[in-house]
Amino acid sequence: MRLTARIALIVGVIVAASTLPAVGQQGPIRIGASLSLTGSYAKLGGNQHEGYKLCERDLNAKGGLLGRKVEFVVYDDQSAPPTAVRLYEKLITEDRVDGVMGPYSSPVTEAAANVTEKYKKVMVSPLAATTSIFRKGRKYLFMVISPAEGYLEGLVDIAAKRGLKTVAVVNEDTLFSKAAAAGAVELAKKRGLQVVYQEAYPKGNTDFSALLTKVKSLNPDVIAAATYFDDAVALTRQMKELNVNPRMYGVTVGGDLPEFYETLKQNAEYIYGATQWEPSLPYPGQKEFLDAYKKEFGHEPSYHSAAGYAGCVVYAEGVKRAGSLDSDKVRETLLKLETRTMFGDYKVDGDGFQLAHKMALFQWQDGKKHTVWPDELASAKTRFPTPSWTQR
Amino acid sequence: MRPRTAFRVGLVLLVAALAAYPAVGTGYGVRAMLQIFMWVALAASWNLISGLTGYVSFGHVAFFGAGAYTGAILITSAGWSWPAAALAGGLGACVVALVIGYPCLRLKGPYFAIAMLGLNEVLRALVSYFEGLTGGGNGISLPTLEATVPVYYAMGVAAAAVTLLAYLVITSRFGLRLMTIREDEVAAEAMGIDTARHKLYAFLLSAAGPGIVGALAARDQGYIEPISVFPLATTITMIVMVLFGGKGTVWGPVLGAVVLFVSQELVWARFPYLHQLLFGSIIVAVVLLMPRGVLGLLQQKYHLPRTI
Numbered sequence: 001m002r003l004t005a006r007i008a009l010i011v012g013v014i015v016a017a018s019t020l021p022a023v024g025q026q027g028p029i030r031i032g033a034s035l036s037l038t039g040s041y042a043k044l045g046g047n048q049h050e051g052y053k054l055c056e057r058d059l060n061a062k063g064g065l066l067g068r069k070v071e072f073v074v075y076d077d078q079s080a081p082p083t084a085v086r087l088y089e090k091l092i093t094e095d096r097v098d099g100v101m102g103p104y105s106s107p108v109t110e111a112a113a114n115v116t117e118k119y120k121k122v123m124v125s126p127l128a129a130t131t132s133i134f135r136k137g138r139k140y141l142f143m144v145i146s147p148a149e150g151y152l153e154g155l156v157d158i159a160a161k162r163g164l165k166t167v168a169v170v171n172e173d174t175l176f177s178k179a180a181a182a183g184a185v186e187l188a189k190k191r192g193l194q195v196v197y198q199e200a201y202p203k204g205n206t207d208f209s210a211l212l213t214k215v216k217s218l219n220p221d222v223i224a225a226a227t228y229f230d231d232a233v234a235l236t237r238q239m240k241e242l243n244v245n246p247r248m249y250g251v252t253v254g255g256d257l258p259e260f261y262e263t264l265k266q267n268a269e270y271i272y273g274a275t276q277w278e279p280s281l282p283y284p285g286q287k288e289f290l291d292a293y294k295k296e297f298g299h300e301p302s303y304h305s306a307a308g309y310a311g312c313v314v315y316a317e318g319v320k321r322a323g324s325l326d327s328d329k330v331r332e333t334l335l336k337l338e339t340r341t342m343f344g345d346y347k348v349d350g351d352g353f354q355l356a357h358k359m360a361l362f363q364w365q366d367g368k369k370h371t372v373w374p375d376e377l378a379s380a381k382t383r384f385p386t387p388s389w390t391q392r
Numbered sequence: 393m394r395p396r397t398a399f400r401v402g403l404v405l406l407v408a409a410l411a412a413y414p415a416v417g418t419g420y421g422v423r424a425m426l427q428i429f430m431w432v433a434l435a436a437s438w439n440l441i442s443g444l445t446g447y448v449s450f451g452h453v454a455f456f457g458a459g460a461y462t463g464a465i466l467i468t469s470a471g472w473s474w475p476a477a478a479l480a481g482g483l484g485a486c487v488v489a490l491v492i493g494y495p496c497l498r499l500k501g502p503y504f505a506i507a508m509l510g511l512n513e514v515l516r517a518l519v520s521y522f523e524g525l526t527g528g529g530n531g532i533s534l535p536t537l538e539a540t541v542p543v544y545y546a547m548g549v550a551a552a553a554v555t556l557l558a559y560l561v562i563t564s565r566f567g568l569r570l571m572t573i574r575e576d577e578v579a580a581e582a583m584g585i586d587t588a589r590h591k592l593y594a595f596l597l598s599a600a601g602p603g604i605v606g607a608l609a610a611r612d613q614g615y616i617e618p619i620s621v622f623p624l625a626t627t628i629t630m631i632v633m634v635l636f637g638g639k640g641t642v643w644g645p646v647l648g649a650v651v652l653f654v655s656q657e658l659v660w661a662r663f664p665y666l667h668q669l670l671f672g673s674i675i676v677a678v679v680l681l682m683p684r685g686v687l688g689l690l691q692q693k694y695h696l697p698r699t700i
Contacts, residue, residue, distance in 0.1 A: 038668060040619075081620045085613055086423055093419035107617050110533060114614040118538055119419070136536065173520065174529040175617070202520065203529070 051308025126311025149183025154361030463607025485603025
């Protein structure tokens with residue numbers, strides 16, 4: 001059914017696009033992107049795509065950019081960096097798009113950025129969080145979300161303020177999770193906490209008993225886990241079975257999904273999770289974004305949707321203020337730009353590396369996510385310390 | 393002009409046209425053509441072992457990945473130039489083939505296919521594990537270097553070399569012995585063919601090409617990670633290209649690589665959600681309607697030479 005609907009939609013769009021008269025004398029501004037619409041990142045890349053689509057619609061509703069309509073040209077890179085490289089080459093040299101937006105994920109961005117850099121195209125890359133990508137002397141690449149290293153800052157900060165002493169850090173062995181864990185260790189040391197244990201487990205791991213037995217014998221005050229969804233759930237379950245009960249326990253990715261609470265029920269209570277963005281954060285335009293998104297796509301946005309939307313808004317702002325699509329002019333503007341969207345703050349350093357956007361930390365309280373850090377965004381107080389597993 | 397002469401003149405013209413292409417083509421055109429060369433080399437290499445001996449390798453992308461990592465490590469850590477690193481990538485893949493082929497080629501039928509499938513997974517796990525050398529899950533980022541056009545020529549030479557190799561093998565006694573193994577291994581052995589040694593030689597020849605193009609692809613993309621250079625999908629694509637063109641022929645893999653790559657490229661640009669479905673349908677249609685591939689069909693119909 002869904003496929004048929006999509007076919008119908010695509011055919012409809014093609015027919016509609018070919019019959020529409022060109023708006024303005026110059027035709028639309030075309031922005032190209034390759035996204036992971038199929039393959040292992042399909043779900044997250046799809047959300048980002050919806051963010052771009054909503055942004056396209058909103059820009060056109062406000063009269064477009066530089067008086068021209070905006071039109072996204074999107075291809076599917078099948079979650080594969082080599083395909084993305086080819087598609088960006090196609091977008092730039094064959095389709096001759098006016099601008100480009102970033103793909104999904106750090107590995108794909110790392111590969112695609114070589115192409116955009118070659119043609120000196122500004123690329124705002126809303127879903128690449130790995131610092132090293134932005135520290136290779138690339139001139140035209142811009143970051144929107146907070147770097148991986150900062151994901152667990154809130155957890156460490158609260159622990160330090162509460163006078164906790166020891167922390168154990170565990171992570172999945174992939175580009176992003178490794179960076180998040182390394183960041184947590186660094187921050188913990190800086191705040192005077194002792195890192196008593198650090199261990200990586202392979203992607204797809206389901207048995208954490210050996211790791212947790214070791215952690216239990218060391219009895220740390222805090223467990224910081226750089227996870228995705230499946231491992232976050234398995235780790236939590238096995239902590240309960242083995243009665244590993246730190247005073248604080250936080251995860252990076254996966255803890256923010258509604259499925260996390262639905263799967264773990266009351267065992268998810270008191271767990272902290274890092275997030276780039278929450279619908280409840282009091283940023284300007286948040287309500288309008290949420291309403292429009294739900295109306296357009298029939299479900300709640302994830303932070304990937306929000307980051308995609310915000311990245312597109314930032315690029316559009318850069319073009320608007322530069323008054324031109326010229327890469328060097330837009331680059332200058334984006335380097336100087338300081339703005340606040342419904343996704344949070346934007347300000348980059350000379351490398352295009354994000355400085356202003358803030359991570360948030362939430363805690364599951366009575367089945368709801370309450371933002372508990374940073375203080376100026378907090379919607380509730382932390383429930384501290386975490387009681388024993390039987391009392392949740 | 394006799395057909396043979398006409399064919400040779402055509403071939404020379406084609407090579408000349410391809411050599412001149414980067415001067416007139418767009419960046420995307422050059423990169424797409426480079427990919428076609430890569431697929432020609434990969435499909436023709438797979439054909440050397442699986443098309444000729446009938447030993448279906450389900451893990452041929454392992455040699456591509458081994459070459460990519462060998463090349464990338466030599467470029468980043470040892471400061472090698474990329475053409476030298478590419479040759480070393482081919483050598484690295486051959487070493488893997490030697491170590492694996494010696495025991496595994498004694499396995500028959502599906503057992504060999506499964507062993508090769510395992511090889512790919514094992515290599516991926518090893519690459520993730522030896523973090524100091526390979527960067528583990530972080531992958532390897534190569535120094536930025538704009539070398540698409542030189543890599544285009546290198547890739548073209550690799551594709552031509554593997555095709556030439558296939559021609560030499562298929563027209564030789566060695567090739568005939570390999571095909572004898574494919575038709576009946578026991579009979580081949582009874583005729584005095586040292587099957588183990590012949591299979592191993594064919595296996596080594598089939599590993600060198602993917603190793604070299606793996607290293608070239610790594611240089612061209614500038615970033616590799618375990619997941620992106622060991623995908624099972626690459627092996628499947630190689631197999632489908634050979635089956636489409638005609639297995640055991642010289643030009644079949646070339647034809648399959650060109651036709652399928654071009655159609656896939658045209659299709660997915662238009663229909664982001666549908667291309668896999670269409671690609672799958674092509675596979676099913678080929679296997680059902682012409683199991684011997686396009687060239688196999690033409691050979692039968694027009695009595696073309698076996699060595700086409």
